[in-house]
Structures are given as C-alpha cells and as structure tokens.
Amino acid sequence: GAVVSQHPSWVICKSGTSVKIECRSLDFQATTMFWYRQFPKQSLMLMATSNEGSKATYEQGVEKDKFLINHASLTLSTLTVTSAHPEDSSFYICSAEGQLVVAYGYTFGSGTRLTVV
Amino acid sequence: RKEVEQDPGPFNVPEGATVAFNCTYSNSASQSFFWYRQDCRKEPKLLMSVYSSGNEDGRFTAQLNRASQYISLLIRDSKLSDSATYLCVVNPYGQNFVFGPGTRLSVLP
Numbered sequence: 764g765a766v767v768s769q770h771p772s773w774v775i776c777k778s779g780t781s782v783k784i785e786c787r788s789l790d791f792q793a794t795t796m797f798w799y800r801q802f803p804k805q806s807l808m809l810m811a812t813s814n815e816g817s818k819a820t821y822e823q824g825v826e827k828d829k830f831l832i833n834h835a836s837l838t839l840s841t842l843t844v845t846s847a848h849p850e851d852s853s854f855y856i857c858s859a860e861g862q863l864v865v866a867y868g869y870t871f872g873s874g875t876r877l878t879v880v
Numbered sequence: 881r882k883e884v885e886q887d888p889g890p891f892n893v894p895e896g897a898t899v900a901f902n903c904t905y906s907n908s909a910s911q912s913f914f915w916y917r918q919d920c921r922k923e924p925k926l927l928m929s930v931y932s933s934g935n936e937d938g939r940f941t942a943q944l945n946r947a948s949q950y951i952s953l954l955i956r957d958s959k960l961s962d963s964a965t966y967l968c969v970v971n972p973y974g975q976n977f978v979f980g981p982g983t984r985l986s987v988l989p
Contacts, residue, residue, distance in 0.1 A: 769923075797976065806967070806981040807924070856923050868914045868969065869977060871923040 765791050767859045769872025776847055776879055784842045784875045786857030792837035793859035797869070798830075801854045813840040847879040883907060884970050884980035892986045897958050901983050903951040903968030912971035913944055915953045917964045918982065924967055927953075958987045 766789040776782050786796055796813040811832050812820040819832035831843040840859075844851055854876050858869040886903045893899050905913075913930035928935065930942040930951055941954040951968055968980035 807979045809976065809979075812976060854921070868912075868916070868926045868929065871925070874921075874923045876921070 765859070765870040767793075767857065767870045767872040769857050769875055771875055772873060773876040774878070776877070778848055778879055779846055781843055781845045782847055782877060784844075784855055784857070784877075786840045786842070786859070786872050788838045788859045788870075791859075793840075794837060795860040796834060796840040797858045797860070798832060798840075798842050799856045799858070801856065807856065810842075844877065847877070849879045852877055852879045882981075883972075883978045884968055886966075886968050886980040887983045889982075890984035890986060892988060893958055894988050895958060895960060897987075898954065898956045899958055899985060900955075901953040901966050901968075901985075903953075903980055905949050905951070905968075905970045905978075907970070907972040907975075907978075908946075908949060909973045910949075910970045911973045913951050914969040914971075914977075915940075915942055915951075916967040916969055916979075918967055919964050924979075927966070955985075958985075960987050960989060963987045 768787045768789055770785045794815050798810045799807040800810050801807050809822050810825045813832045813834040815834045815837050821827045829845055834840040854874050856874040857872040884905050915927040916924040917927045918924040928937050928942055930944045934943045939956045943952045963986050965982040965984045967982045970978050
C-alpha cells in the first residue's frame with residue numbers, strides 16, 4: 764500500500780531557529796501533499812496544500828513567510844518553520860494524495876512533534 | 881455551520897459494548913467519505929471508506945445517508961484497543977478533504 768515517510772519524528776529547537784520537516788511518498792508519486800498542524804486535544808488543521816512544481820496554497824491565517832513549503836519533486840515536500848517560537852510547538856503531519864485517493868483516502872506521515880524552547 | 885460535525889464525546893464504554901458515532905456534513909456535493917482512527921500522539925490511519933450501500937469490516941459497520949448528509953460508524957463488541965479518537969472525513973468534489981473534530985472513545989476494562 765501507499766507509504767508516506769515523515770522525518771524527523773520529533774525535534775526540540777531553540778526559539779528563533781528554523782526547522783525543516785520532510786515528507787516523502789515512498790512507493791507512489793504524489794502531485795499533491797498536505798501539511799497539517801494539530802495542537803493537543805484539537806483536530807487536524809490544514810495549513811497548506813503543496814503542489815509539485817508550483818507554489819503552495821496556504822489556508823487563511825497561516826503565514827506563508829513563516830511556514831515555507833517546497834515540493835520540488837513528485838515524492839518530496841518539505842515544510843520549514845522559520846524563526847520558530849514556543850507557540851509554534853505542535854504536532855505537524857503531512858499527507859499525500861495518490862491515484863486511488865477517492866477510494867482509499869489520504870496516506871499520512873507519522874508526524875513530527877516540534878517543541879520550541 | 882461547520883463543514884463536518886461529529887458527536888462531541890468523549891465516549892466511555894465497557895469492554896464488549898456496542899458504540900455508535902455520528903457525523904454530519906454540510907456540502908451536498910461531497911463524493912467520498914471515510915472514517916479514520918487517531919491514537920494519542922500518532923498520525924490518523926484509515927479505518928474504512930464509507931460506501932453508499934453501507935459496508936462492514938469485522939466489528940465495524942459504516943453507513944452513509946446522502947439525503948440526510950449523515951455518516952455513522954458502529955463498533956460492536958468493543959475492545960480495549962479500540963480506544964482512540966475517530967475522525968469523520970469528507971471529500972467535497974474538487975476540494976480537499978475536510979476532517980471532523982473527532983470523537984474520543986475510551987473502552988474501559
């Protein structure tokens with residue numbers, strides 16, 4: 764089945780530094796990938812839609828200059844949290860859209876738990 | 881009105897109980913429906929797709945009522961390992977998936 768690999772699983776960084784999170788589709792090509800954020804006891808919130816070879820589409824309220832998304836190939840999208848602050852601490856999850864998404868839904872990466880100190 | 885709404889929960893049930901989750905969606909053009917399960921501090925995982933005719937997978941039964949824009953998930957003979965948050969997911973035609981807020985289930989020994 765479709766597998767999405769997300770790395771790193773967890774990261775602790777100092778306030779003001781940047782963190783890059785990678786999302787790879789391992790056995791399928793994903794023209795579209797999605798980045799979500801989830802705070803404790805809250806639902807997944809879509810941050811942006813990443814399209815291969817073009818600019819990402821950000822949801823309202825998400826700062827595109829703070830959350831940089833690059834989707835340079837059909838199997839890799841990256842999210843960079845720039846100048847991270849403690850309020851950016853959250854669980855970040857990516858998902859990828861494969862050809863059978865209508866039948867089987869999205870495949871999610873295992874998530875990255877970011878803690879900014 | 882939110883696009884996808886679910887029972888607020890949490891549901892605390894004893895082992896062996898039958899529990900039902902409800903979900904409603906607002907976009908009548910929605911074409912695909914899913915139930916996902918999310919364990920604490922983990923990513924959501926697909927539990928089952930929901931078909932118009934209803935479908936069953938072991939102890940899990942999903943139903944779809946397009947006229948009422950309503951989806952349900954029934955879990956029979958619940959196990960301790962069923963404890964998780966259950967997410968209703970709707971795919972409006974031509975749009976991204978929309979996640980419900982989730983309903984947390986705790987199965988108690």
